[in-house]
Amino acid sequence: xxGFEGPVEGRNGTWSVGDxxxxxxxWTTYHGTDEEGNPVAIRTPTGKVPSDRFDxxxxxxxxxxxxxxxxxxxxxxxxxxxxxxxxxxxxxPDELEAWATGTTLETARACDPRTRAELLFDVCEVLRTYxxxxxxxxxxxxxxxxxxxxxxxxxxxAVVDDWGLSRLVEDPxxxxxxxxxxxxxxxxxxxxxxxxxGALAAAAxxxxxxxxxxxxxxxxxxxxxxxxxxxxxxxSADLPxxxxxxxxxxxxxxxxxxxxxxxxxxxxxxxxVPTVDTGDRExxxxxxxxAPTPEEPGDDGAATEDDDAGAGDDGTEDDGRTTGGAAxxxxxxATADEAAAADTSGKGGDxxxxxxxxxxxxxxxxxxxxxxRSFLKYGVGAFALAGVGLGGLVAMERNGQIDATPSGxxxxxxxxxxxGGTGSPADPYDGWLDxxxxxxxxxxxxxxxxxxxxxxxxxxxxxxxxxxxxxDPGTTVVWEWTGRGGAHxxxxxxxxxxxxxxxxxxxxxxxxxxxxxxxxxxxxxxxPHEAVGMKGAVAVGDVDDDLVGPDEGDADAEVTGGTxxxxxxxxxxxxxxxxxxxxxxxxxxxxxEVRSNSAGDGRLEEFVDRVDAGDPKPDVFVVNGWELGRLxxxxxxxxxxxHANRHRIxxxxxxxxxxxxxxxxxxxxxxxxxxxxxxxxxxxxYRRPRFREAGFDDEGWMTEPPTWADWSRMVAxxxxxxxxxxxxxxxxxxxxxxGVLAGFGGSYYETTETAPANDAExxxxxxxxVRAANVLHDLALGGDRADPPxxxxxxxxxxxxxxxxxxxxxxxxxxxxxxxxxxxxVGRQDRIDSEALGVMPMPTGAVGSRTALYGxxxxxxxxxxxxxxxxxxxxxxxxxxxxxxxxxxGQLPTMNGDPFSLDAAASPYEPYAPAIRFMAENxxxxxxxxxxxxxxxxxxxxxxxxxxxxxxxxLSEVAAILDE
Numbered sequence: 001x002x003g004f005e006g007p008v009e010g011r012n013g014t015w016s017v018g019d020x021x022x023x024x025x026x027w028t029t030y031h032g033t034d035e036e037g038n039p040v041a042i043r044t045p046t047g048k049v050p051s052d053r054f055d056x057x058x059x060x061x062x063x064x065x066x067x068x069x070x071x072x073x074x075x076x077x078x079x080x081x082x083x084x085x086x087x088x089x090x091x092x093p094d095e096l097e098a099w100a101t102g103t104t105l106e107t108a109r110a111c112d113p114r115t116r117a118e119l120l121f122d123v124c125e126v127l128r129t130y131x132x133x134x135x136x137x138x139x140x141x142x143x144x145x146x147x148x149x150x151x152x153x154x155x156x157x158a159v160v161d162d163w164g165l166s167r168l169v170e171d172p173x174x175x176x177x178x179x180x181x182x183x184x185x186x187x188x189x190x191x192x193x194x195x196x197x198g199a200l201a202a203a204a205x206x207x208x209x210x211x212x213x214x215x216x217x218x219x220x221x222x223x224x225x226x227x228x229x230x231x232x233x234x235x236s237a238d239l240p241x242x243x244x245x246x247x248x249x250x251x252x253x254x255x256x257x258x259x260x261x262x263x264x265x266x267x268x269x270x271x272x273v274p275t276v277d278t279g280d281r282e283x284x285x286x287x288x289x290x291a292p293t294p295e296e297p298g299d300d301g302a303a304t305e306d307d308d309a310g311a312g313d314d315g316t317e318d319d320g321r322t323t324g325g326a327a328x329x330x331x332x333x334a335t336a337d338e339a340a341a342a343d344t345s346g347k348g349g350d351x352x353x354x355x356x357x358x359x360x361x362x363x364x365x366x367x368x369x370x371x372x373r374s375f376l377k378y379g380v381g382a383f384a385l386a387g388v389g390l391g392g393l394v395a396m397e398r399n400g401q402i403d404a405t406p407s408g409x410x411x412x413x414x415x416x417x418x419x420g421g422t423g424s425p426a427d428p429y430d431g432w433l434d435x436x437x438x439x440x441x442x443x444x445x446x447x448x449x450x451x452x453x454x455x456x457x458x459x460x461x462x463x464x465x466x467x468x469x470x471x472d473p474g475t476t477v478v479w480e481w482t483g484r485g486g487a488h489x490x491x492x493x494x495x496x497x498x499x500x501x502x503x504x505x506x507x508x509x510x511x512x513x514x515x516x517x518x519x520x521x522x523x524x525x526x527x528p529h530e531a532v533g534m535k536g537a538v539a540v541g542d543v544d545d546d547l548v549g550p551d552e553g554d555a556d557a558e559v560t561g562g563t564x565x566x567x568x569x570x571x572x573x574x575x576x577x578x579x580x581x582x583x584x585x586x587x588x589x590x591x592x593e594v595r596s597n598s599a600g601d602g603r604l605e606e607f608v609d610r611v612d613a614g615d616p617k618p619d620v621f622v623v624n625g626w627e628l629g630r631l632x633x634x635x636x637x638x639x640x641x642x643h644a645n646r647h648r649i650x651x652x653x654x655x656x657x658x659x660x661x662x663x664x665x666x667x668x669x670x671x672x673x674x675x676x677x678x679x680x681x682x683x684x685x686y687r688r689p690r691f692r693e694a695g696f697d698d699e700g701w702m703t704e705p706p707t708w709a710d711w712s713r714m715v716a717x718x719x720x721x722x723x724x725x726x727x728x729x730x731x732x733x734x735x736x737x738x739g740v741l742a743g744f745g746g747s748y749y750e751t752t753e754t755a756p757a758n759d760a761e762x763x764x765x766x767x768x769x770v771r772a773a774n775v776l777h778d779l780a781l782g783g784d785r786a787d788p789p790x791x792x793x794x795x796x797x798x799x800x801x802x803x804x805x806x807x808x809x810x811x812x813x814x815x816x817x818x819x820x821x822x823x824x825x826v827g828r829q830d831r832i833d834s835e836a837l838g839v840m841p842m843p844t845g846a847v848g849s850r851t852a853l854y855g856x857x858x859x860x861x862x863x864x865x866x867x868x869x870x871x872x873x874x875x876x877x878x879x880x881x882x883x884x885x886x887x888x889x890g891q892l893p894t895m896n897g898d899p900f901s902l903d904a905a906a907s908p909y910e911p912y913a914p915a916i917r918f919m920a921e922n923x924x925x926x927x928x929x930x931x932x933x934x935x936x937x938x939x940x941x942x943x944x945x946x947x948x949x950x951x952x953x954x955l956s957e958v959a960a961i962l963d964e
Contacts, residue, residue, distance in 0.1 A: 004030065004044055008086060010078035015088050017042050022100035024145040025173040026166040029100035032088060039091040040077055041100070044084060047169030054081040057168055061087065064163040072126040074148065074161035085168070089161060095148050095287030102145035108158075108204050110285035111149075113240055115156050116204050117273035119149055120197065122158035124266025127193050128862075130163075140188050141167045142196040143177045144203075151286040153437030153533060155460020174219045174226070176203070176211050180253050183223055190614050191255040194265055198250025198258075201269055202230060206238040210251070229253045242272030261614035263862055267635045271668070278486040428543045429468065432493075432523045436533045439467040441546035443645060446470060452478045452644065452654065453536065455526070461485020462529055464536035466645045470543050473517050477538055478654075481508040483670050488526040488534070496522055506670030507753025514540050559868040561589030566873065567618040568596045569603045571856070573889030574622065577882065584879035590869045604630060607861075611636040616863045619870040625663050625855035626936070628674055628928035632666050633758060638860040640871070641671035649675075649871040652878040656894040657920040660855045663928050667757035676894050677877035678856035678886055681841075681919040682735055685810065685825040686817035688838040694718045701840040702915035708743075708775050708790050711843040715793040719816045724779065725809045726819035728799035728947075730940030735926055736819060737943050739852040740775055742924040743845025744768035748932075748962060755928045762962045765955040771846065773943075773951040781948065799944060821854060822916070823890055827908035839912040841919045853923035856891075892916065935961050 006017030018031035025046060032042035049057060061079040068076045075090035098104045108119055127139055139162070146162035166172070174183065179195040182188055202210040209216070212235070214225045232239075232248040239247065246268035252258050259265045433439040438458060443466040445451045457465030461484025471477065479490045479499070483506025490499045490510055499510035514522075519541035526534040539545070568574035578592040595618060597603055607621050611634065623631060631637050644650030653672045654661055660676035684705070691698055696714050706714065715723040726736050741747065746768025749756035763769075774785035780799060782792035798806070803824060810818035811831040818825070825837065841849045858877045860870045876882055880902050883893035887907050892899045899920070900913050909916060926932060932939065939961055946954025 004084065006032070008080055008082065010080040010088065012078040015040065015042060015078060021096060024102035025175055026141065026143060026145050026162070040088045041091050041096060042086055042088050044086045045166045045169050047171060049085045049168045050170060053168045054085065057081060057085045057165055060164050067130065070126065071152065071154070071157055072122050072159055074159050085165070087165065092150065092287055095150055099145070099148050104148055105144040105203060105208065107285045107287070108149040109208060110282070111156065112276060112280065112282040113205065113273045114276045115281060115283055117269050119156060119158040120201050120204060121266040121270045123147070123160060123197055124262035126160050127262045138188065138190055139193050140164055142193060142200065143175055149286050151283055151288055154458035155462060156283050156286055174222050176209055176216055176222065178226055180226055181255060183226060189255065190261050191258045194250050194259045194262055197262055197265060198247050199230060201243065201247050202232065202235055202251065205240060205243050206235045240273050243269060246272060260612045261863065264612060264635045428521060428539065428545045429523060429537050432535060432537060433467055436467050436535055438463050438465055441548040442468040442470045442539055442543050444470045444547040444549060446472050448475060448651065450476050450478060450655065452480055452650065454482055455479045455488050455490060456482035456485040462532050462534050464534065468537045468539065468545070470539045470547065471514065473540055474513065474515055476511050476513040478509050478511040482506055488529065490524055491527055492522055492524045494522065502528060507665060514538065559587050559590065559872055562866045562869050563591040563593050564620060564866055564869050564873045565593045565595060565618040566620040566622070567603065567607065568594055568622050570597065571622055572596060573886065573891060576885050580881040580885040581873060581876045583881035584876045586872045586876040590872050592873055608634045608636050611861060611863060614863050616861060616865045619861050619864040619866055620873055621859050621861065623674070623857050623859055625857065626926040626928055627933055628663060628755060628857060629930045630933040631859060632673065632755065632928070633930040636862065637666070637673040638862040638864070639666065639669060639671040639673050640675060640860065640874070643871055647868065647871050649875045652875050652896065655896045657897065657923060659853055659923040659925045660894060662753065663755050663855060663925050664857060665754035667754045670754050674857040674859045675874050675877060676855050676857050677882070678891050678893055679920065680821050680823050680854045680892055681916065681923060682739060682819060682852040682854065683822045683915065683919060684817060684819055684840045684842060686838040687832070687836055689836055690718050690816045691838070698838055701838065702912065703918045705840045705843050705849050708843045708845060709788040712779060712791040712793050715817055716791040720793065722795040722809065722815055724793040724817040725798050725801060725806045725815040726794065727801050727803055727806050728780070728944060729802045730937045730944060732802050733940040733943055734936055735852045737772060737776070738924055738926055739842040739850055740772040740845065741769055742850030743842055743848060744771045745847040746772060748927045758929050758931065762959045764962065765952070765959045769955045770951045773946040773954065776947045799948065822909070826912070827890055834908070834911060839915045841915060841922065848922065850922055850924045851919040853920065853925055855925055931962055931964060
């Protein structure tokens with residue numbers, strides 16, 4: 001056996017060692033079995049591992065074992081060091097030979113470019129989060145022979161193993177993926193992993209190698225080529241156009257010039273390749289996650305060996321390898337038909353009756369031959385079972401994961417309760433969720449008024465998440481589309497609810513309130529993707545199922561305790577945050593440390609740099625609305641929605657105010673990446689006695705503000721010269737213009753359900769922009785550009801005013817009205833009595849009143865090593881305790897859509913609650929794009945040109961800036 005014979009004793013049992021499958025520069029792979037005969041793969045590092053490194057081998061294997069339940073990590077069954085270091089890993093027959101011989105890259109390259117980019121993104125993501133699980137933050141040995149590319153129930157996925165074990169040999173081999181610093185024996189780091197993934201991307205997206213003209217078997221020539229650098233420009237003809245830049249940066253010879261971590265590399269590679277329709281996916285070459293399960297003679301309802309393959313033919317060769325593929329094509333239909341005929345019990349390969357194939361206990365790491373991942377039910381449009389070899393289909397059918405049809409195709413298992421579907425008697429869904437990959441119990445959301453279910457979840461967008469939920473009668477379920485996996489719909493099997501046509505728009509929602517439901521179950525599906533298991537269920541009142549709490553099921557987001565660092569920047573009122581968090585329902589094991597600094601934009605750029613460098617601190621960062629675009633573009637935010645159904649952060653992701661919620665959604669994935677916790681409207685404040693003395697009744701202005709024409713006429717009557725002041729200085733003018741523009745139905749970018757992307761369609765130069773510019777022109781300079789006419793009520797000096805000048809002029813009595821952030825004017829009894837202060841939204845334009853809002857958000861560092869704790873603290877920003885802290889310091893908390901749900905009597909804003917609610921519901925934010933963050937003053941200057949000079953020319957100038 002090439003010097004490696006079994007059996008071998010590991011931590012978890014005894015393992016036999018069979019024939020060698022293949023040998024690569026890093027690993028030698030053998031067939032193996034556990035004590036019950038279930039197949040595994042046994043691997044040993046190629047080369048000698050010195051005995052003084054055995055402890056290190058054990059430590060690395062232990063860390064691997066902490067993450068091997070993840071979809072992107074190969075399952076580690078056992079390991080040991082006698083007679084030499086070895087690992088026993090999960091066995092997937094269709095991928096074993098390619099994996100063991102180091103040719104897995106070819107299976108990835110046979111996929112369409114978008115799928116390849118997604119597979120590379122998987123690798124980046126699993127390496128990014130690896131440091132959360134132990135002392136070793138890097139892989140440093142990434143290479144095709146430690147990767148597998150497969151298809152599972154959620155679609156194509158890259159699977160990583162090795163985790164540095166193979167580099168413990170005395171003389172690690174030089175490969176096309178070796179980083180330059182590794183040749184010199186220099187310090188390796190996360191940037192080394194970046195290089196190796198960059199080289200892998202050059203090969204996977206290109207023609208198969210980062211050094212196509214170098215003999216990979218010639219170590220000297222290969223080392224010289226690596227020192228000379230990867231010629232990315234020379235490879236560009238074979239690469240997607242957008243991939244050249246990220247690959248070049250990732251493979252720079254100097255580590256300091258590379259991406260700091262794999263996170264931005266994965267993001268840029270994914271952005272480099274356009275998405276494709278599901279029907280255009282090519283994934284046939286990928287292996288299915290199928291492990292053959294030993295069958296006991298006489299299993300009730302399970303097909304026997306004779307039934308499936310004929311006496312004496314159990315579907316394997318003498319050496320234990322699974323047969324299948326083209327050689328078995330002739331028996332496909334017969335095998336499927338016989339299996340279907342044999343399975344008449346309705347139990348579909350579940351003799352135990354517990355819903356676990358083969359009778360193993362659910363969750364047992366040793367079930368069914370070693371694969372802890374589910375069998376394939378994946379489809380890409382017309383390719384409903386793309387990538388499944390025949391042997392895999394037969395094994396899947398044997399285990400009741402699919403039903404065979406007479407044509408040899410597949411049909412979904414189960415049915416609605418009303419249809420009498422299959423399943424064990426204890427199954428509350430009557431088999432409806434059999435084979436649904438992400439069904440791991442019913443998520444208990446009782447006590448909530450609204451529950452959100454993702455449509456298009458999973459790696460390939462072909463799942464509802466959670467698959468099953470338990471709610472109270474009267475609860476509203478909102479299905480929210482992610483925009484992934486193609487066009488979906490939501491249809492109840494009993495026609496209780498139906499959203500209608502299929503939709504593929506991210507952010508689209510459909511809701512149904514279960515008003516009169518008692519204890520009942522409602523099964524539903526996505527009609528076009530039923531065959532691939534896109535099904536779900538809503539249980540009302542109670543259900544006989546394993547219940548999963550909102551905080552369970554997300555290992556990354558598990559709360560175990562620790563100190564979360566929150567950078568509150570210059571928001572000094574948040575220095576009391578630790579005490580407020582302690583008074584909230586954030587777990588006691590979570591502490592908070594606050595960092596603050598008077599620096600403005602500099603602190604934001606420091607945070608971006610820290611994220612890019614892979615720094616896990618600060619864990620949480622506070623940001624204002626128009627800065628979000630900078631963070632989104634930099635990939636500096638953890639997608640909070642990703643954890644919504646596994647962590648209590650999901651309780652607070654929606655339900656504040658429309659403009660605030662929209663800006664929090666990343667344009668790239670439609671997910672919530674920021675949590676709004678505070679806001680302040682830029683309101684019109686005025687001296688009520690002056691207007692009343694002039695005979696004007698302002699009683700209804702808080703919710704029904706006058707039009708611009710009426711407002712200007714009334715102000716001119718009270719005080720014509722500088723009666724109404726506002727900020728026209730370029731750095732402040734954009735926010736002034738934003739509210740006026742929206743009131744005429746305009747916007748800077750085409751509006752969607754998310755924050756605008758940097759390349760979103762620019763719409764500022766349209767008619768509403770011209771009308772807004774004309775109103776402000778006539779207010780400040782006079783004239784007749786506005787229609788309806790607007791009287792001059794401001795002096796030309798307002799075009800140079802900032803907040804300071806505007807506030808001073810109003811509070812000193814030099815103006816009767818002003819446009820100001822409400823916090824500037826409210827609570828200043830020494831300057832203006834609250835009884836004398838009037839507050840109203842922006843005057844009404846052609847489509848209504850729209851008021852600019854200043855939003856405050858909290859984001860989570862994507863590198864945090866305390867993800868669950870950081871999410872808990874972020875959620876705490878919406879607690880009553882933190883809300884009270886904000887109120888005490890003169891701020892308005894968003895709470896869950898009602899800033900006056902606490903401390904209303906003590907709030908100086910309480911007298912103006914109707915106006916504040918109206919402004920919040922009808923608010924608008926400055927667009928959170930990177931160009932807005934970077935060129936805000938230039939935009940303000942161009943907007944001012946539109947007011948003072950030619951409006952079309954000025955707005956075209958703004959459009960040109962936004963289009964850059």
